[in-house]
Amino acid sequence: MVKKINNYLYKERYLPLILFILLFISLISNNIFDIISGYKTILFSESTLITDYFEISNFGATFFNVFINVLFYYLLIKHLKIEINGPIYAGLLTILGFSFFGKNILNGLPILYGIYLYSKFVKEDFKKFSIIILFSQGLSPLVSGIAFSDMFLTPYNLILGIVFGIISGFILSPLVNHVFVLHKGYNLYNTGTALGFISFFFYALLKNVFKKEIYINTIYSNDYHLKILIFIIQFSLLFLIIGLILSKLKLNNYYDLLKTSGKMPMDYIRDYNLETVLINSGILGLFGVFMTLILNFNLNGPLLGAIITLMAFGSFGKHILNVLPITIGSIIMVKIIDGNDIRMGYQLAILFSSTLAPTSGRYGFIFGIIVGFTHIILYPLLLNLQMGYNLYLNGFVGGIVSLILIPIAELVERRRKDDHYE
């Protein structure tokens, strides 16, 4: 019986266990009425970057939101009969992470519908867009940021929010494929790059055509640091321990994984196995926690989401060796800019700069540090181009950084090869 359960959980990548944990935490944190009331607040909030659901709602309701989102997209993947490989696993865990700040079930549906319409338009099976479906949810604030704001009178705000969401979903797939050319697989949050251009467009439309003033939110909680810390340490350890048990403490696969650059396409579940990915993700989670502790960050929804996203890409390109140089570069530059009093945006940028992990994996430690520097330098300007509509803002930043730096890296590499042969 135990073996059967374990085989089932293994096949489902332990997602049913994760769902159970999320629901359990929700139900023990607040009473059911507070959860329902808090969940309603989440569903009808603007949810633009940065909106910490722990702050606008409550602990239990936030975890319930996370549970519902992951459950929905997990069931969708099951319904489409998609195998949970590396990118799919990363997509589901990314949704988990961002459900703490900005993503809920309502604000993602118009985008999903837009992708569905596109699949019908091009006469392709909807399941072929599964990676895009999962990563498209980064644009959820575009929908709720208009639908539930007072930017327009009701019901025009609702209509416009939904219509913009559908249009975004519709154009996303060709744009996602197009932006790969910008970074050639070195930017793991590739869809974030595409979302960045879409949100840039809609922000420009709202500002210049509709003459709307839009402001960036900075809503985050200071009340749950210890609770969040306990959760994320245990969550990371759970991944690590399960991975170690399944691998019978044999780490050969993990050592091989550490030698990869992480450049896309990369699928660590496919190339190695689930246990190696769980070990990798667990270590990345603990690394994220360690970073926040030594930098003295107060943990909240967005930072928790950032650490979980770090873990998510443990199946799809990231590992401790390719993440470290970028993170070090980001920290050095943030310290130069903000000193010891690091603003929330930069705190998140430090953790999310690992979108460019493959650059250090391919071109080395020093280049990784330069990439980290550049990411932080560009971050605030690119935030202002999107005004909180793109949760995967750092994916957009990563795309632009790659566009600038990868050609230089390639030139240096080509020159080194030519010098070697002379």
Next chain:
Amino acid sequence: MNEKRKDSKIIGELNMFLLSHDYHNYKIEINYNPNKIIIKIIIDYIKEEDLEYLLKELNTRRNESYEEYGWEALCENDGFNGLYCIGLLVDDCTYEKKDNKYIITIERNFI
């Protein structure tokens, strides 16, 4: 048309692999049927390690979720991870030795 572009990418990456490993004397045949494309590489000689590498990269399981995610730009003929990339798009790769030639057969089903 989209399927034909993917097929063209696969052939391009195979060419890049062979040329970059200094194989200059080979033929590529393409056959279509309603359900699949069959690509055959007919080559006089291929080193064992190259053949093994080709079979390994093209026989890891095809990944439908990559069908609409980046294959266009990722399979860019730079020789870095091209075979990995097209391995996500093909179903099967086998070989046989016939009349002193290697015939490597790659199949991709249309889904």
